[in-house]
Amino acid sequence: MNFDIPADRRYQESHEWALETDGVVRVGITDFAQDELGDVVFVELPDEGTDLSQDKEFGVVESIKAVSDLYAPISGEVVAVNDALFDAPELVNDDPFGDGWMLEIEPADADELESLLSDDEYEDQIA
Template structure:
């Protein structure tokens, strides 16, 4: 099976993606992760203003098959959360790289993104 892995993002081994735009990092889970989870029924996200540390848990995603922790790709302050997911968690399945995004972090150090996997490295990991 082939999964969508956009080249313009970095990836975590735990299957989160990060897309940086002017110091703000948008975060979601990958196409592979949503496929493995199955139908997403609940997403728990932090509050705006919460401080996150790279590689620490920021929330939980629950599907009909499993409950998984979500991890921050960078350290910083949560500046936005995707509140649509509370009423429509299936957006994560329908559009994991678009409408299914989870949160945005004002990165303390955007250089942390360099520690993450490239699209090619992530593709190798899930192969």
């Protein structure tokens, strides 16, 4: 099966993506991850103002098949949370790289993005 892996973002081995725009990093889970989980029924996310550390847990996504922890791709402060997911968690399945985004982080160290996988490296991992 072919999964969508946009080249404009970076990826974690734990299947989160990170997209830097104007100094803020938007985070979500990949097409592969949402497919593996199945129908997402609940998303638990941190509050705005929460400080995150790279590779540390920041939330939970729950599906009909599994409960999976979410890990921060970079360190920084949560500056936005996608509140739409609380009422419509299926957005994670419908549009994981668009409307299904989870949070936005003001990075403590933008260089951390360089430690993440490129689209090609991520594609190799899930192959």
